[in-house]
Amino acid sequence: MSYYICASLKTLHWKYLFVPLVLVATLAQAQVESAVELMEDSASWVMQEPHIGGMTEDEEEVETTLFNEASSGLFLATVYDSLTHIPAYDMYCGWDTKNLFASKNAMESVGDGVDFRLCYSDCDFHYPAEGDMTSPFGPRWGRMHKGLDIDLESGDQVKAAFEGMVRISQNHSTYGNVIVVRHNNGLETLYAHLSQRDVKPGDHVEAGQVIGLGGNTGRSYGAHLHFEVRYMGEPIDPNYLVDPSKKSLRDWEFTLNKKHLETPTIDPKAIEARGAKKYYSVRKGDTLSAIARKNKTTVDKLCKLNKMKKSSTLRPGQKLRVK
Numbered sequence: 312m313s314y315y316i317c318a319s320l321k322t323l324h325w326k327y328l329f330v331p332l333v334l335v336a337t338l339a340q341a342q343v344e345s346a347v348e349l350m351e352d353s354a355s356w357v358m359q360e361p362h363i364g365g366m367t368e369d370e371e372e373v374e375t376t377l378f379n380e381a382s383s384g385l386f387l388a389t390v391y392d393s394l395t396h397i398p399a400y401d402m403y404c405g406w407d408t409k410n411l412f413a414s415k416n417a418m419e420s421v422g423d424g425v426d427f428r429l430c431y432s433d434c435d436f437h438y439p440a441e442g443d444m445t446s447p448f449g450p451r452w453g454r455m456h457k458g459l460d461i462d463l464e465s466g467d468q469v470k471a472a473f474e475g476m477v478r479i480s481q482n483h484s485t486y487g488n489v490i491v492v493r494h495n496n497g498l499e500t501l502y503a504h505l506s507q508r509d510v511k512p513g514d515h516v517e518a519g520q521v522i523g524l525g526g527n528t529g530r531s532y533g534a535h536l537h538f539e540v541r542y543m544g545e546p547i548d549p550n551y552l553v554d555p556s557k558k559s560l561r562d563w564e565f566t567l568n569k570k571h572l573e574t575p576t577i578d579p580k581a582i583e584a585r586g587a588k589k590y591y592s593v594r595k596g597d598t599l600s601a602i603a604r605k606n607k608t609t610v611d612k613l614c615k616l617n618k619m620k621k622s623s624t625l626r627p628g629q630k631l632r633v634k
């Protein structure tokens with residue numbers, strides 16, 4: 312259904328949508344219907360595909376994922392408003408402020424490649440945090456690490472990489488305090504494990520604008536920024552776009568191909584080993600050597616596992632990987 316709406320949007324002239332839109336709107340005066348629902352009804356009417364009985368599975372999905380109350384602050388009364396105000400609304404056929412990722416078939420929509428204009432001038436991009444990269448995109452500990460990790464201290468500023476509109480600002484069990492920004496070209500960037508979120512869905516942000524403060528929330532062991540770039544919900548290695556050593560864009564343009572979306576295979580041995588991971592919560596007065604002794608390991612191994620130095624300060628409550 313969603314592709315069908317997209318197709319309708321592109322091929323139908325507005326005058327054919329306008330009349331049914333008004334009619335449906337009048338019939339539904341008692342209810343506040345979302346623009347997307349109106350669009351669905353209108354589009355199917357125009358295309359002479361009547362709604363009979365309940366919703367199909369596809370329609371249910373559209374209903375739950377496209378539109379919700381957070382959009383009301385944007386004064387989106389019609390589909391045209393949404394198309395005008397929301398970045399890449401036509402590409403995604405919607406604006407979901409609850410679910411982190413769209414469930415579109417990115418592979419299919421990439422076709423022979425999609426060109427993204429990333430930048431029009433130097434200030435159109437800002438590296439999201441000051442620190443160095445501590446972990447790249449790719450298989451890690453038997454899982455796919457779908458972003459890159461940037462070192463920071465809790466409370467350090469986290470900045471939007473590009474201009475865009477905040478789509479997600481929520482507390483998530485894995486990502487912790489997380490913000491997702493949709494950009495005009497259709498790419499989305501994600502900022503996770505924050506200690507503080509300073510923006511809400513619908514907020515317009517500029518490249519380099521502070522959107523929150525770094526932290527150690529969600530499934531995170533040690534303060535860092537987990538930064539992702541996604542297209543249609545699919546993760547792309549940020550390294551294709553950004554040079555982490557220079558903290559700058561590689562190029563002002565980026566062509567996304569299927570090869571960018573192919574997930575590397577994960578070594579089954581690594582998946583097995585994942586179960587053997589163990590963590591320790593630092594107590595007051597603990598030292599690295601005491602923790603190493605208690606957990607039958609060495610200080611060197613602890614430092615390596617936790618990407619820390621022997622001289623690093625330990626904080627009570629801090630989670631250290633010991634195995």
Ligand SMILES: [Zn+2]
Pocket residue numbers: 446456458459460536537538
């Ligand atoms: Zn990460």
